[in-house]
Amino acid sequence: MAEATTTRRALMGAIATLPAAIAFDPPSAALATSTNQWDSALADYRAKRLYCDNLPYGHPNEDDAVDAYCAAMDILIEEVPAPTPEAWKLKVELALERYEGFELSERCGRAIIADGLRLMGREAL
Numbered sequence: 001m002a003e004a005t006t007t008r009r010a011l012m013g014a015i016a017t018l019p020a021a022i023a024f025d026p027p028s029a030a031l032a033t034s035t036n037q038w039d040s041a042l043a044d045y046r047a048k049r050l051y052c053d054n055l056p057y058g059h060p061n062e063d064d065a066v067d068a069y070c071a072a073m074d075i076l077i078e079e080v081p082a083p084t085p086e087a088w089k090l091k092v093e094l095a096l097e098r099y100e101g102f103e104l105s106e107r108c109g110r111a112i113i114a115d116g117l118r119l120m121g122r123e124a125l
Contacts, residue, residue: 035084037080037083038076038080038083041072041075041076042087042090044072045072048068048072049073051065051068051069052066052068074098076091077094077095077108077112081118082119088112088115088119092112095112
């Protein structure tokens with residue numbers, strides 16, 4: 001069975017309904033844990049992306065490097081909660097880059113929307 005997809009238009013429409021400045025509660029232990037997870041996953045993605053971006057075109061490791069940074073990007077987008085509005089914005093930007101020319105996966109769209117709702121203090125999907 002094919003996975004349902006979320007169109008870029010639907011995601012951007014959902015994002016447009018969010019307030020410009022998402023307010024959230026003061027830092028807590030849960031936020032600190034979330035921030036540590038986010039920072040770790042972001043550092044992993046950035047290191048793998050930097051390695052790939054610095055490989056010469058046609059390098060024998062190029063395909064593996066692309067696969068590695070894409071997997072790290074997917075984890076950051078789909079599995080790690082964005083702890084702050086700034087992190088959420090980066091997550092949206094990464095998702096749009098990752099799925100450029102393609103429809104967003106349902107998992108990706110749901111992760112982004114759930115983070116936005118959580119940061120606004122609303123119930124998740």
